[in-house]
Amino acid sequence: MTDSPAVTDLRSRLDAALGGAARAWLDQATAEAAAHPSADAEDARAAVHQAAPPTWEVRFAEAGRRCGPEHADAARLLLLHAARADRTTLARLYHQGTAAERRAVLRALPLLVPGPDALPLVEDALRTNDTRLLAVALGPYAAAHLPPHAWRYAVLKCLFTGVPVDTVADLERRARADTELARMLVDYADERTAAGRPVPADLHRVLALTATPAPPPAAPGPRHETAPAAAVSPSTPTGEEQES
Template identity: 60%
Template sequence: MLVTEEDLRSRLAPQGAAWLTAALATARPTPGSGPTPAGTPAGIPASGVPDGPAGAVPVWELRFAAAGRACGTPETAAAARVLLLHTARPPAATVARLYRHGSAAERLAVLRALPYLELTGQEGLPLVEDALRTNDTRLIAAALGPYAAAHLPAHAWRHAVLKCLFTGVPVTAVAALAQRAAGDGELARMLADFAAERTAAGRDVPDDLRHVLALCAAGRA
């Protein structure tokens, strides 16, 4: 769920709350800007202000990078970054650049913001897929939010569920798990194979694996 500005301000010290107000003001589109029109060159938002190497870095992007110093805890900093992205409505190229060149904390915020950005079903998937290739459990959990639930193909989604079991990410992090797992025989097969491997190796079968198996069975006729 997107944290509101008012809620986040209430969690911050006065100096941090003032910083948030000023930062969000720099991210709000100017009147008449809106989404990038068709035919606008890549990296140029609807306002016509260059966004990226060809022009000055927008102030809100500098605030995005500075949130960790201004907002106290990692969680409040992440919430501030998500709000900045939601407010700025940047094009897909900017979102990808912030992720690719960002710190782990900045990447986490980009992943959490994906459901609230104006991206197509393909524009954010490379970021989700990149996060799922890591062993950073925070990034894996963030990658499996509502955007992945809506857009990640079935094969990749099944492997992402297994990745959670491999790395110890609670499956409660997987958005729409019950809906997507229901009746999924292939996922059930993969989980059963994984459980058999662990049993043969003398290792415990995670409770989360049994839970997902039950969800798969629940959707079968």
């Protein structure tokens, strides 16, 4: 798999942030992941399910200890990319992993899954009350593939769990002129007000995004000037004068 500019940039920034031992570990771990047989092959797929997890998946789990919690997400994403992890592998790592490992899988979806096939992972994350998992679940993959009804409820869940809407990818585009989202936001604000609870400031921001843009002013049409009435010259006799 050819590295995308985003992956190349991520590796450069991670190399600059890691110490020598962590960089050496990451070099070895990504090499192991890249050497792992493609999960597209049926025999390799069967071997993965029948034997112990491949070495790179063990490295995936220990990335936090090797690279530090602040760099673990990036290191895990690089491992998933190097291993060309397919949907089955991603689902297994997600469901068997810790919250931190699940976040890494969700971050990798836009790079590894071109269509909506991995939406069940996003939907599972949106059912949790883990705010860090919710924030990552509403990244670029959800922005591209999550159906409107589920996306609206996810935005609403951000509001009542305190997840900043800045973390919702492509919020402005998806909220634009969404009258159903506007209705849900107004209902939620009314419920909060009736219960004597404050309305989240982010709600008003999202509500403003749902407004239908005003149409541009119509271009002025061509001017039709009325020709002035023909002037009657004093020297020109009128019809009555000519008859007389």
